[in-house]
Amino acid sequence: YEIDVDIPLIYLLLFILGKIFSGVYGMISLRSLYPIYRNRNTLIKCKSKIYFGRNVQISRGCIIDGLSHEGIHFGNNVSIGLNTTILCSGSLKSIGKGIRIGNNVGLGTNGFYGGAGGVEIGDDTIFGNFVSIHPENHNYDNDIIPIRQQGVNHKGIRIGNNCWIGAKATILDGTILGDGCIVAAGAVVTGIFPGNSIVGGVPAKIIKTRI
Template sequence: MSRSSRLLSVIASRAKGSSYALDDRIELPDLARISAERGLMRARAMAAFGERGRTAFVGSRATIRSRRNIHLGRSVTFGPGSLVDALSTDGVWLGDNVSIGRNTRIECTGSLKSLGHGIRVADNVGLGTDCFYGCAGGITIGRDTIIGNFVSFHSENHNTQRLDTPIREQGVSHQGITIGRDCWIGAKATILDGVELGDGCVVAAGSVLTAGHYPSFGIYGGVPAKLLKQRRPEGGQGD
C-alpha cells in the first residue's frame, strides 16, 4: 500500500471509529480527487451544522431543512443531491457511520396540518441511492442494516372507508415501520406502513412488504412478500 493510501486509510479509520483500509490499487490521481471531494464535503457540513458537523460530510446539491431537528452521530454522510427535511415531532436521528445515498429523500411530514414523527437510524447503516423515506408515521432502522437503491418506505396510509367523501379528504393513519438490525433490503423494494421486520432478514429486490410482523432471519420476496426460506448457518440447523 502506498504512503498516500496508508494515510487516507488512517484518516478514514479515525473518522469511522473502526479499521478501514483503502484498496491499494487506487492510483494517486484518484486518491487526490477523493481526498479533495471529502474535504469539500466536510466544509459543507461545517457550514450547515457548525461544530456539530465537524465529523460529517455533505455532498454537492444536498438540501437539509430544519437542521435543529437533526441529531448527528460520527461520520455521517449526506450524498450529493440528497434531501433531508427534519420538520417533525421527533426529528431525524442518525447514528455513527450512517450514509444517505445520492438523490435519496427523507421527508418527515406529509402535511403541515399534522407534523410527522421522524426517523431513527442506528450505527453503520447505508440508506442507498435514489431512495425515499416517508417518515410521517415514524421509521426505526437497526444497526448494520444495508438498503439497496430505489427502495421506498411509506409509514402512512390514506383512509378510504367513506364513499361519500373524496379519499384526499378522509385523513391518514399511521402505524410506523420498524426494521431490525443486520438486515439487507434489496433494490426497488417497497416497505409499507405497519411493517415490523426482525433482525437479520433479507428482502428480495422488487418485493413489497405489507403491514405485519416478519420474523427474524427470514428471506422474504414477492408481491406481497412471503417467507421464501430461513437463513441458516452453513453446515448447521439454525434456530
C-alpha cells in the same frame, strides 16, 4: 477505508480532497464539532429537528426535511446515497412522528424514506438503490368523500439490526422486520416477519430462513 491496489493515484487524491472539503463544509453549515460530510448540492430543512452522529455522509442531490414531532436521529457512520429524500411530514396540518436511524447504516441511491408514522432502523442495516419506505396509509372507507379528504392513519415501521433491503423494495406501513432479515429486490413488504427471514414477492412472503 480499505483501498483496492488498482485505484489510480489521481482518483484517490481527488477522493481525499473531496472528503476534506465536504467534511469542512458539513461542519460549518451544520454547526457540528465533528465531521459531517455534506455535499454542497444538498437541501437540509428544519435543521433544529435533525440530530447527527459522527461521520455521517450526505451525497449529492439529497433532500432531508426534519419537520416532525421527534425529528430525525442519525447514528454514527451513516451514509446517504445520491438523490435520496428523507421526508417526515406530508402536510403542515398534522406533522409526522420522525425517523431514528442506528449506527453503521447505508442508505442506497435514489431512495425515499418517509417518517410520518414513525420509522426505526437498527444498526448495521443496508439498503439497496431505489428503496422506498411509507409509514402512512390513506383512509378510504367512505365512498362519498374523496379519498384525499378522508385523512390518514399510521402504524409505523420497524426494521431490525443487520438487515439487507434489496433494490427497489417497498416497505409499507405496519411492517416489522426482525434482526437479520433479507428483503429481495422489488419486494412489496407489509406485515410482521421474525428475525433471519428471507422475504420476497408482491406481497412479500417468507421464502426461507437464514438459520
